[in-house]
Amino acid sequence: MKRIIITGALGQIGTELTVKLMELYGEENVLPTDVHKNSDNEMITSKLEILDVRDFDQMDELVKKFKPDTILHMAALLSATCEKDPLLAWDINMNGLINALEVARIHDLKFFTPSSIGSFGESTPKKNTPQTTIQRPNTMYGVNKVSGELLCDYYYDKFNVDTRGVRFPGLISHIKEPGGGTTDYAVDIYFEAIKSGKYTCFLEEETYLDMMYIDDAIDAIIKLMEADAKSLSTGNAFNITAISASPKEFTTEIKKHIPDFEIDYDVDPVRQKIADTWPEQLDCSEAEKQWGFAPKYDLEKLTTTMLTAIKEKYKK
């Protein structure tokens, strides 16, 4: 990657990814885009171009002007939001994706887009979930993610577009909060632990899901995009994860820092139903073997990092 355009640059992943890319590749070589400009991150907003990913002409125009060699397509609605408005989810997630793939085909760009643990379903093996396995999700988000994986494979086979991607677990960050995801509790719990010392969780205490700290997620994107194509059997939809944990385990870890921290449960049936169809622990051996995926944060290190950073934020 030398010159990069990003969609969804103000989203949960996009915000930190854009900053990291600007540091690594130079601010002048990164073009952040999003559908709005509401952020206090000057580094991003000063360069940001407004782009609705459903508008192919607008995307094509920006690519013609900026002349990137890579597009990182991050703009998407998350799982719980998709269930509220499935047609809007299809419109943004699928039409946005095919537009990004088309500009990649026409302008010969390297391409990245994230899939998710949401691409799996009830009939998928829950533990040690293989790289290639049953994918029959029953959520609109899952349908979008599986379709997206197939579309990326299609563009790779049919048009030789260098499409790459990973299946992300729940991502945890203290800089930008997620919006509308099923795994969002794993971010909220840290903020509430610092703000009020208690948290009401919307998933059941024994619900295990894959999770990862945002720095590991961003390293994974960059590592995969920089990997030699010859070492990859497929570029798409690699399983990756760092932590498999439940709300109860997050609580135990937080209590080591804040012994009086309290949790109770008010389960949201929509998000619980989604979580119950997702795996508990992905097998990441293909990502490890093919491009050296190696996350650095376990639950202990993640918890110390999150609590320290959030405490600092609220001191100001």
Ligand code: AKB
């Ligand atoms: C969500 O919960 O929707 C996302 C995801 C796991 O894809 N964080």
